[in-house]
Amino acid sequence: MSYTRSVLVTGGTSGLGYYAALSLAKKHPDWVIVIASRSDKSQSAASINNTLKQSNTLFLPLNLASLADIRAFVQEWKTRDFPAIQILLLNAALQVPGPVTKTEDGIETTFAIAHVGHALLFHLFFPYLAPRARVVITSSGTHDPAKSKGMPLPEYISAEELARASSPTASEPGRKRYVNSKLANVLWMYALHRRLNNISPDKRPSVSAFDPGLMPGTGLARDAGPFFRWVWYTAFPRMLPLLRWLIDPNIHTAEESGSNLAWVADEAREEEFSGSYFEGRTNIKSSVTSYEEEKQEDLWNWTTKNVSIDEEEKKKFDQLA
Template identity: 50%
Template sequence: MSKSTGTVLVTGGTTGLGYECALSIAQQCPHYQILIASRSNKDNAAVSINQITDHSNVEYLKLDLSSLAKVRSFAAEYAEKDYPPIKALVLNAGLQIHELDYTEDNIESTFAINHVGHALLFYLMSPYLAEEARIVITASGTHDEAQKTGLPKAIYKSAEELAHPTEETEKYAGTQRYATSKLCNIMWTYALQRRLERSPDKRWTANAFDPGLMPGTGLARAWPAILRFIWHHIMPRMIWLLRILISPNIYSPKESGVSLARLAVGDDVKGVSGKYYEGQKQIPSSKDSEVVGKQEDLWDWTVQRVAKDEKERRQFESI
């Protein structure tokens, strides 16, 4: 194979949606180096994709988004490699936790993994982005009460309250914290887009993506055993029925993976930025997600929390 002309980095790329997205990109773009980053790789995902495509351009890298120190270690190790510029950064990994839990950084785990770790990863990887690059963030329709997904309403008062729940908010269900973290994904995308508009020298785009409900993915790995069984073994066989009974926004990981890959490398969405997609369709996100004050609170808190010093804070803010 000829030398790679660009890099695509997909977090959570070893299973489910991320795996299918990476596979689709590998099939379309054999000239790209594709890195699938996740905290585990028990099924040898990169080997699997390379065997399917008969290429050798997919590589696994270990990444633990629950630890800011480990995200920094990932970035430091990346800097030592000679990968070509990043053409697409797909911030896809996510987790839904039923019980209230905190990371080693004393940040509520759902918020930490679904938002904070990804934001730090973006800031640290930004020097390696190509002049023309795409940032795609996997969000969820659960952020929008109007979509009637069955999850509790996403509630955003401040980033600080999400990171360190109060006596009242620590009683919220894990599904509520998940929905709110997905709201944060979209708000952060819009805040990033505003900054990209101020930097015409950067030809970067940023979009958020709702893959729909995807039975069988790793989202449920922290659920109770009986719910994991239903999720992995019963619901994937009933997608056609679930679309009729519940919502048309229900897909297999492969279907949604193709849609996510489109935002990362598809020619028909080149140059599109600051948008929210449900599968293949561009749709409005929730009214709460469009509140600029909330977007800026999230952005400012995140930069302050993850920057190691004043120099780095200024660097992150200048993106």
């Protein structure tokens, strides 16, 4: 079969990403749906194809914690001769609950996967985006102090501090690094949106950020301690109505949130989608801090400098070339 468009979903082998990929594959059997993660031990791509009685979903390995691996992934993509990318879901994330860990590139792991790796992936894939393509970055309501719900309050000092996790942030809990990475997602979305506005409307990709809500049972807590893993994977999924009543109505199954993510990426009206922050299918205001352009620009400039191999590539990334 000759496919007309591509979709790429990072973290698409489980949870939110899996169900978003499933929804998009079902609606667009003439598109190729690529799910990318470190591994696909559960054969998620085959599961989607078997469920839909189709063959348009495939898996490609991607390690977002390695800038070199991301570049190799894009080279692999080129050899596949996929059609232009219509939807790019920058969805993968994790929490590291213990002491600071860093990637082979010397970047704090949470920030590396949630933001840095996705930013490089976007810049390298920019030439392969279809006209009027859509990019959705999975963030979280925890980026907003007004919606912290027991999580540490996010604090943006600088991109350099988020990346290096030196004193004073090295001693902070892993959950604080997680909420900071989710704030970075929204800051970067607004910085990117401003730059995309310089492209002619008929070709311009658009970008938004998405809060899936709390999703008990998903893989976000895979590195937590035994008791919390039991609560997260066993107790909480059986208590969703109670949790919605006691804590927050924005608590969903991964299937519900995956369907919402697919809807935002594929069906939200263009005038509502571009440069917006969604809680489920509702366009809402993001945190006060996320609108601060000084922080947005600090993050943008640090990112293009540190993911580029040289000044020429940095200029290319800054100009969205």
